[in-house]
Amino acid sequence: MSTAVAGPHATRAPGFWQSTNGKKAVMAITGAILFLFVIGHLLGNLQVFDGPARLNAYGRFLHNLGELLWIVRGVLILCVVLHIVATVQLWARNRKARPVGYKVKKSVASSYADRTMYWSGPIVLAFVIFHLLEFTAGTIHPESRFIPGDVYHNVVAGFSVWWVSAWYIFSLILLGMHLRHGIWSMFQSVGLNHPRHTPVLKQAALWIAILITAGYISIPISVLAGWVR
Amino acid sequence: MKLTLTIWRQRNPGSRGKFVSYPMNDVNPEMSMLECLDVLNESLIERGEEPVAFEHDCREGICGSCGFMVSGIAHGPEPATTVCQLTMRHFKDGDELVLEPWRSRSFPFLKDLVVDRRSFDRIIQAGGYISVSTGSPQDGNDIPVGKEVADRAMDAAACIGCGACVAACPNGSAALFTGAKIAHLGILPQGKPEQDRRAVRMVAQMNTEGFGSCTNIGECTGVCPKEIPLEVIAKMNHDYLAGAWKERHKVVTAITPVTDWELAKK
Ligand code: HEM
Ligand code: SF4
Ligand code: FES
Numbered sequence: 001m002s003t004a005v006a007g008p009h010a011t012r013a014p015g016f017w018q019s020t021n022g023k024k025a026v027m028a029i030t031g032a033i034l035f036l037f038v039i040g041h042l043l044g045n046l047q048v049f050d051g052p053a054r055l056n057a058y059g060r061f062l063h064n065l066g067e068l069l070w071i072v073r074g075v076l077i078l079c080v081v082l083h084i085v086a087t088v089q090l091w092a093r094n095r096k097a098r099p100v101g102y103k104v105k106k107s108v109a110s111s112y113a114d115r116t117m118y119w120s121g122p123i124v125l126a127f128v129i130f131h132l133l134e135f136t137a138g139t140i141h142p143e144s145r146f147i148p149g150d151v152y153h154n155v156v157a158g159f160s161v162w163w164v165s166a167w168y169i170f171s172l173i174l175l176g177m178h179l180r181h182g183i184w185s186m187f188q189s190v191g192l193n194h195p196r197h198t199p200v201l202k203q204a205a206l207w208i209a210i211l212i213t214a215g216y217i218s219i220p221i222s223v224l225a226g227w228v229r
Numbered sequence: 230m231k232l233t234l235t236i237w238r239q240r241n242p243g244s245r246g247k248f249v250s251y252p253m254n255d256v257n258p259e260m261s262m263l264e265c266l267d268v269l270n271e272s273l274i275e276r277g278e279e280p281v282a283f284e285h286d287c288r289e290g291i292c293g294s295c296g297f298m299v300s301g302i303a304h305g306p307e308p309a310t311t312v313c314q315l316t317m318r319h320f321k322d323g324d325e326l327v328l329e330p331w332r333s334r335s336f337p338f339l340k341d342l343v344v345d346r347r348s349f350d351r352i353i354q355a356g357g358y359i360s361v362s363t364g365s366p367q368d369g370n371d372i373p374v375g376k377e378v379a380d381r382a383m384d385a386a387a388c389i390g391c392g393a394c395v396a397a398c399p400n401g402s403a404a405l406f407t408g409a410k411i412a413h414l415g416i417l418p419q420g421k422p423e424q425d426r427r428a429v430r431m432v433a434q435m436n437t438e439g440f441g442s443c444t445n446i447g448e449c450t451g452v453c454p455k456e457i458p459l460e461v462i463a464k465m466n467h468d469y470l471a472g473a474w475k476e477r478h479k480v481v482t483a484i485t486p487v488t489d490w491e492l493a494k495k
Contacts, residue, residue: 020436090400102301106300193462
């Protein structure tokens, strides 16, 4: 090794968004907003079990919100964009952080859901796009007819196609895994950790994720089973 | 007992490395991993071969010099143990152990199992201290510290800077180390006055080095020989977010990471 001394070259430090910590805080907050949406959306959707009149009235109510609907959509789109831009940038950075990999590497402490955030996220994204085209825009409605305004009909017709339901169920299981890690991780990212509450939160995250997934997939299962038609 | 050590051999950063297998026939189960390498090195020297380079100093698990991957786990399979404290009785007769150096962009490779961890020094330099005026010391009892507070600070202060957390992290993040260094001072009253500045500057240096970002999965705590808890990462995030807001008008600088041989090449 040479004897040259590495001089301390001062550089301007990375700012909030350039720092990994800042990006993670943004991911946590946008993730939390998306999480609230996921819960709200579930509660709305479960009205399918109350029959066509109730669900279609709910659909009309949302469409009659006018500007408010667009504000909510705007916030959600902004959250999705920020969440994904941070994902892509952190992913690129993490790839570079270990240029030479290991011959043998074992995981000792993390779960499958923890390690697959960078898989579950993008698959959920692909699903959300498909889902919006199918049920909101109505541009994709394989093997079924899309009737604008008749939400109930569209849901039943859409889910009667087995592979549409299968893709929906698969994606929601991944969303559940995403949330199983995300629900507690977002607290950690904004600096909240408590010796007593955090272990409870981790357990709760598992159950909340299971409940959300079960709630959503109960709909295609009920359609396929013929309980909702 | 019989063991096969498959070790990463590379003379210097510029040369090509490869794994070389060394069968060992008379390993004493009471030896530590490092003593096992000592025995191997003696036989290598007798045969006129280059001994395996590895870092060590205290050999009692407190200095943080030693560390490499043992069959895919930083510091080997025993929890809360450094390789200098890892005794061979934990392995079975006939096992093959794969020894690899820490792999991280911010730990440039030096030789065999040795990497350059000065990125950690630069993070500490950026704020991992408290400023105290010289003169006669204040009476210790002047600053009351609760037992729980002292315990939390002590748990974080146990970090020996070995680098296993970075090595084990799939993202190559130094969050556990930096968190431990920010937390052990920030928790105590003596560290409070400089808390904002410390968190902002140490996080800035951490991000200037090439470390990855934390995904809160906890591989680091799993291999940490001092079992530093994930709580310190939340503490770092907390102090950083608060500090970044309070110190938003200040210009923060960091040190560009440069290694000796990169400079020498120029
Ligand atoms: C309904 C949609 C979504 C919800 C509710 C959601 C929620 C969350 C939450 C709460 C976190 C934890 C944040 C943290 O650790 O600070 C998170 C992390 C993450 N999300 Fe999402 N997310 C959603 C969609 C997506 C999409 C579409 C992608 C990718 C294209 C994605 C990629 C990620 C990744 C990679 C992480 C891990 C980040 C890290 O730990 O560094 N997510 N998500
Ligand atoms: S946090 Fe643990 S693993 Fe990381 S440097 Fe400190 S002692 Fe080593
Ligand atoms: S040699 Fe000091 S900790 Fe292992």
